[in-house]
Amino acid sequence: DWTAESFVESTIHSLRMKIGNDKVVMALSGGVDSTVAATLVHRAIGDNLYCIFVDNGLLRKNEFEEVLHSYLDMGLNIKGVDAVQQFYKSLKGLEDPEDKRKAIGRTFIEVFDQEAHLIQDVKWLGQGTIYPDVIESVSVKGPSATIKSHHNVGGLPDLMNLKVVEPLNTLFKDEVRAVGRTLGISDKILSRHPFPGPGLAIRILGEITPERVAILQEVDAIFINGLKKHNLYHDVWQAGTMLLPIQSVGVMGDERTYERVVALRAVTSVDGMTADWAHLPYEFLAEVSNDIINRVKGVNRVVYDISSKPPATIEWE
Numbered sequence: 519d520w521t522a523e524s525f526v527e528s529t530i531h532s533l534r535m536k537i538g539n540d541k542v543v544m545a546l547s548g549g550v551d552s553t554v555a556a557t558l559v560h561r562a563i564g565d566n567l568y569c570i571f572v573d574n575g576l577l578r579k580n581e582f583e584e585v586l587h588s589y590l591d592m593g594l595n596i597k598g599v600d601a602v603q604q605f606y607k608s609l610k611g612l613e614d615p616e617d618k619r620k621a622i623g624r625t626f627i628e629v630f631d632q633e634a635h636l637i638q639d640v641k642w643l644g645q646g647t648i649y650p651d652v653i654e655s656v657s658v659k660g661p662s663a664t665i666k667s668h669h670n671v672g673g674l675p676d677l678m679n680l681k682v683v684e685p686l687n688t689l690f691k692d693e694v695r696a697v698g699r700t701l702g703i704s705d706k707i708l709s710r711h712p713f714p715g716p717g718l719a720i721r722i723l724g725e726i727t728p729e730r731v732a733i734l735q736e737v738d739a740i741f742i743n744g745l746k747k748h749n750l751y752h753d754v755w756q757a758g759t760m761l762l763p764i765q766s767v768g769v770m771g772d773e774r775t776y777e778r779v780v781a782l783r784a785v786t787s788v789d790g791m792t793a794d795w796a797h798l799p800y801e802f803l804a805e806v807s808n809d810i811i812n813r814v815k816g817v818n819r820v821v822y823d824i825s826s827k828p829p830a831t832i833e834w835e
């Protein structure tokens with residue numbers, strides 16, 4: 519007899535009892551969990567919730583601006599932090615996926631710690647942890663697309679002696695969405711695909727450079743916007759693109775080209791633990807492939823990933 523309405527009501531009540539007049543700091547990712555958690559805490563304690571949204575330079579095209587805008591529209595007390603150069607610097611020269619994850623986790627903690635210290639007398643750390651995050655074993659490459667792989671490795675709470683508040687830690691994903699709908703959060707946010715904390719850094723195989731990020735953002739935007747335009751976005755559980763560390767020969771006019779290869783990845787899944795490659799229509803794939811090659815300078819070949827998980831993973835790194 520669980521209902522989203524009664525959950526919202528009782529949680530707001532207990533958050534007020536627990537937190538009182540204390541201040542809470544919380545990092546938002548643009549994802550469903552942190553957004554719903556922050557909205558609940560905001561309902562309970564208003565602007566004593568200080569939200570921080572970090573631009574790590576590894577988000578989708580225009581994502582930082584758009585998401586920050588929706589957070590402001592929702593009335594959250596939020597600060598956008600441009601840490602792009604700091605992240606790129608920490609990633610310089612790194613090629614190994616786990617090294618990249620660690621560098622991103624470390625930098626995230628540095629940025630968050632610095633921002634949190636600017637808030638006087640903050641007592642609590644809010645987190646969007648959901649029940650599957652609680653039961654699953656702690657792994658750096660976690661199966662959920664929250665910031666959890668960051669705070670798991672570094673321990674944000676210890677850093678500042680903060681007490682933790684996790685209002686969603688008894689809920690499954692579909693319940694989180696129901697709570698989000700009850701709170702009036704837009705469907706655009708609630709129905710978004712999962713996106714990994716390390717972002718495009720684990721979709722650019724090899725070293726991260728600003729130029730590579732810019733290319734992948736263009737490619738990714740064409741794929742994702744294509745899925746939306748053709749009403750396929752909600753048929754897949756997650757979609758994205760990978761920039762491969764190889765060049766291949768092509769031909770344009772009379773010219774031989776020697777340029778980059780990108781891979782499209784779209785999967786169906788229930789929880790990300792297992793996944794099947796999405797059987798997208800050939801016509802759609804053809805259109806996206808043409809758009810990418812015609813519009814993104816430096817890319818001359820597009821391939822589609824037809825591997826399932828297991829034994830492949832959803833991400834390539």
Ligand code: XMP
Pocket residue numbers: 619658659660661662663664665666667712713714715716756790791827830831832833834835
């Ligand atoms: P894999 O590649 O392991 O991905 O099949 C399963 C799900 O987890 C996401 N993922 C991550 N999320 N930090 C995250 O927050 C990570 O390091 C990470 N690695 C993978 C992936 O996008 C998919 O949803």
